[in-house]
Amino acid sequence: MTHHDGSDDSASTISRRTLFGLAGGAAVIGAAAGGVGVARSLTGREPAVAFFGPHQAGIATPAQDRLHFAVFDLGPAVSRAGLTALLVAWTNAAARMTAGEDVGTGAVTGNPGTPPDDTGEALDLTASRLTVTIGFGPTLFTDSRGVDRFGLAAMRPPQLSDLPSFPGDALTDAISGGDLCIQACADDPQVAVHAIRNLARIARGTAAVRYSQLGFGRTSSTSSRQTTPRNMMGFKDGTANIKAEDAAAMNSDVWVQDGDGPPWMVGGTYLVTRRIRMLIEPWDSTSLTEQERVIGRTKGSGSPLGRPAEFDPIDLEAKGSNGEPVVDMKAHVRLAHSTNNGGALLLRRGYSFVDGTDEFGRLDAGLFFMAFQRDPRRQFVTIQRSLAGKFNDALNEYIQHVGSGLFACPPGVAPGQFWGQSLFT
Numbered sequence: 001m002t003h004h005d006g007s008d009d010s011a012s013t014i015s016r017r018t019l020f021g022l023a024g025g026a027a028v029i030g031a032a033a034g035g036v037g038v039a040r041s042l043t044g045r046e047p048a049v050a051f052f053g054p055h056q057a058g059i060a061t062p063a064q065d066r067l068h069f070a071v072f073d074l075g076p077a078v079s080r081a082g083l084t085a086l087l088v089a090w091t092n093a094a095a096r097m098t099a100g101e102d103v104g105t106g107a108v109t110g111n112p113g114t115p116p117d118d119t120g121e122a123l124d125l126t127a128s129r130l131t132v133t134i135g136f137g138p139t140l141f142t143d144s145r146g147v148d149r150f151g152l153a154a155m156r157p158p159q160l161s162d163l164p165s166f167p168g169d170a171l172t173d174a175i176s177g178g179d180l181c182i183q184a185c186a187d188d189p190q191v192a193v194h195a196i197r198n199l200a201r202i203a204r205g206t207a208a209v210r211y212s213q214l215g216f217g218r219t220s221s222t223s224s225r226q227t228t229p230r231n232m233m234g235f236k237d238g239t240a241n242i243k244a245e246d247a248a249a250m251n252s253d254v255w256v257q258d259g260d261g262p263p264w265m266v267g268g269t270y271l272v273t274r275r276i277r278m279l280i281e282p283w284d285s286t287s288l289t290e291q292e293r294v295i296g297r298t299k300g301s302g303s304p305l306g307r308p309a310e311f312d313p314i315d316l317e318a319k320g321s322n323g324e325p326v327v328d329m330k331a332h333v334r335l336a337h338s339t340n341n342g343g344a345l346l347l348r349r350g351y352s353f354v355d356g357t358d359e360f361g362r363l364d365a366g367l368f369f370m371a372f373q374r375d376p377r378r379q380f381v382t383i384q385r386s387l388a389g390k391f392n393d394a395l396n397e398y399i400q401h402v403g404s405g406l407f408a409c410p411p412g413v414a415p416g417q418f419w420g421q422s423l424f425t
Helices: 016-023 026-032 080-098 189-203 247-253 280-284 288-295 332-336 380-388 394-398
Strands: 066-074 131-136 180-186 207-218 269-278 351-357 363-373 399-409
Touching: 066 189, 066 363, 080 131, 080 189, 180 189, 180 269, 180 399, 189 207, 280 363, 280 394, 288 332, 288 394, 332 380, 363 399, 380 394, 394 399
Parallel strands: none
Antiparallel strands: 066 180, 066 207, 131 180, 131 399, 207 351, 269 363, 269 399, 351 363
């Protein structure tokens, strides 16, 4: 761990070797990342996802198969200068890793008498479409005691208002909240883990991991080129998700526009995360008919009940031969449907997880829900109130929300800039 050297408290947060050896200052970011903008990997075996651009990668990017998500808290002695130094170092490291390159001088080519700049577990692996996406939590602007640690309180967007409590929440503080988040997605789990591991190492002495989550098997299709995946309940998930190719929907429902709030967020978006534990054993003991009633879709094809094909529009007015609605009044798809929520839509980008078993031998498994949106107050909060409100989503009998997060994801980075630079200038 780096220790305070008595000069400036930012020196205790990032060592001179980390800041200059790995980041080289903001002016060097574009050059150090080599051909990131050309979208290549060093191996040449597969293209890398471009790091630089008007929006951060990992949002509209077609969802990769693996996730390592980490939330960080900044240390109590960290200054504004220490925070920006961390963002410079992180930006440079992320640009290199997403290009398939080592961090800094690499895992094996630096000074052998010092710890390597790169941890090395991604040596010989391709970029695997790695994307690294950052978000700023509400406590970065005003901490839990109401203290404006970094002079940012006046820059907090109104869309970053704390999420309200919802009926049925069973949130654990240790896996909720946080100052900063990093989403690393890749098609190779080791590449995603490598990204978080190296960013956590760079942050040592400045920020510590509050919690992290591994995910597998994307639970949404974010591109029209992707097939719809299945979640841990066996149902297709994300059929009606916003697709990245739909520019109109991305602009109206995902990307922050001029006039929405502080100018530093234009081109960015807001991320809501929820760790949703699925009660696997009760679900597995439920009949197929009941499972389909709860969800409102057929388990095989994913079609809405009463319709033949997956992408057929849901008919919420259809009645069966008994006069009852074909799609149950408490079915998940009915209560989540945009027509019942003022037109609210989300770009969902979640992942399944299995974190072993609990003390009773039950699977600790479920969905790490992630959704990007233009305004959580209008979108996520509206939809979640429908699901947890007076009609009480039938799915609530089989799930439990145990973790929660809200983050402002700034716009993309140009060469020579660092993540969120306009927030500080």
